[in-house]
Amino acid sequence: MSLITLTTDFGLKDHFVGAVKGAIYSELSDAVIVDITHHISPFNISETAYVLKNAYKSFPEGSIHIIGVDSELNEETNHIALKLDNHYFICPNNGVISMIASEIRPEKIVEINIHDRIESSFPVLDVFVKVACHLKRGGTLEVIGKEIFDYKIITDIQPIISNNNSKITGSVIYIDNYGNVITNISKKLFEKIGKGREFELLADRYPFKKIHSKYSDIVNFAIPKEDRHLDGARLAIFNSAGYVEIALYRSNLDTVGGASSLLGLRYRDQLTITFKDVDSNS
Known part of the structure; x- marks a missing residue:
C-alpha cells in the first residue's frame, strides 16, 4: 500500500499542516497520510535532506513524499516531481533531493507546470497536494510536467x-x-x-x-x-x-x-x- 508522507518546516501551531491534510482527504477520502516531521528548522534544506534520506526507505514502494521546505515558486526555484528508488517525491528544486539522488539516480524528473492553472502563495497546499493525489490515483508524471534531466545540488551536503x-x-x-x-x-x-x-x-x-x-x-x-x-x-x-x-x-x-x-x-x-x-x- 502506497502512502502520502509530509515533511515540512510548518510546525504544529499554525493551520498549515491541517489545511494540507484536509485538502488531501477532500480529494482522496481513503488516503493514508504519515507525518515524517513538521519541525524542520525554517528553510533548512540540508536538514530536510538528511531527515528525508533516512526516513523514506522505511515506507512501502510507491509511496508519495511531499516536501514543503522553502517551497515558494520564484525565478530561481521551480517545482519538480520525480520517481526515485520506486518512490515519488514532490518538492521545490532547491537542492533538497540531492542527498538522495547523489547515491540513487532518479528514474524520471519533471518540472511541474500546473501553475499555469493555479495561482498560489501556498504551493504545498495548492500544487503539491494536487500532484500527490494525481499520482496516488495512478496518474503519470508526464501529465503534470515536462521531463527534465537535472536538479539543483546543495554544495554543503558534499x-x-x-x-x-x-x-x-x-x-x-x-x-x-x-x-x-x-x-x-x-x-x-x-x-x-x-x-x-x-x-x-x-x-x-x-x-x-x-x-x-x-x-x-x-x-x-x-x-x-x-x-x-x-x-x-x-x-x-x-x-x-x-x-x-x-x-x-x-x-x-x-x-x-x-x-x-x-x-x-x-x-x-x-x-x-x-x-x-x-x-x-x-
Whole structure:
C-alpha cells in the first residue's frame, strides 16, 4: 500500500499542516497520510535532506513524499516531481533531493507546470497536494510536467577531499533531538579515503582518534556501574544512518547539555578528518 508522507518546516501551531491534510482527504477520502516531521528548522534544506534520506526507505514502494521546505515558486526555484528508488517525491528544486539522488539516480524528473492553472502563495497546499493525489490515483508524471534531466545540488551536503586524499573536510548538517551533531561525512566515504589508516578527527578544538559503532562502545562493562562516571563524555560514532556523529554519552539536555551546546558546534560548522600517511614515521 502506497502512502502520502509530509515533511515540512510548518510546525504544529499554525493551520498549515491541517489545511494540507484536509485538502488531501477532500480529494482522496481513503488516503493514508504519515507525518515524517513538521519541525524542520525554517528553510533548512540540508536538514530536510538528511531527515528525508533516512526516513523514506522505511515506507512501502510507491509511496508519495511531499516536501514543503522553502517551497515558494520564484525565478530561481521551480517545482519538480520525480520517481526515485520506486518512490515519488514532490518538492521545490532547491537542492533538497540531492542527498538522495547523489547515491540513487532518479528514474524520471519533471518540472511541474500546473501553475499555469493555479495561482498560489501556498504551493504545498495548492500544487503539491494536487500532484500527490494525481499520482496516488495512478496518474503519470508526464501529465503534470515536462521531463527534465537535472536538479539543483546543495554544495554543503558534499564533503571536500584534499591533501592528496589524506583529508576530509565536512560540515554539520543536522542537530538531533539529543543535541548530537551529525555531519555530512559518511562511513562509506571515510573508509574509501582512509583505507584503514590512523586518523585524527578535529571538531572545533576537540580531537577524536576513534569513531565508534555505537554509544556504549566507550563503556568498560568490567568496571562497576557506580565507578564509570561516563555521563557527558564526548565521543564520535557512525550513527544508524551511516554518518559521522559527535555526541555526549547519556547527556541530559536539561542539566548537562548536548554535544552541540557544550562543544560549540552549530549548523554548517566545519570539521576535518586527517589521515596519517602510510610512510609517515610520526
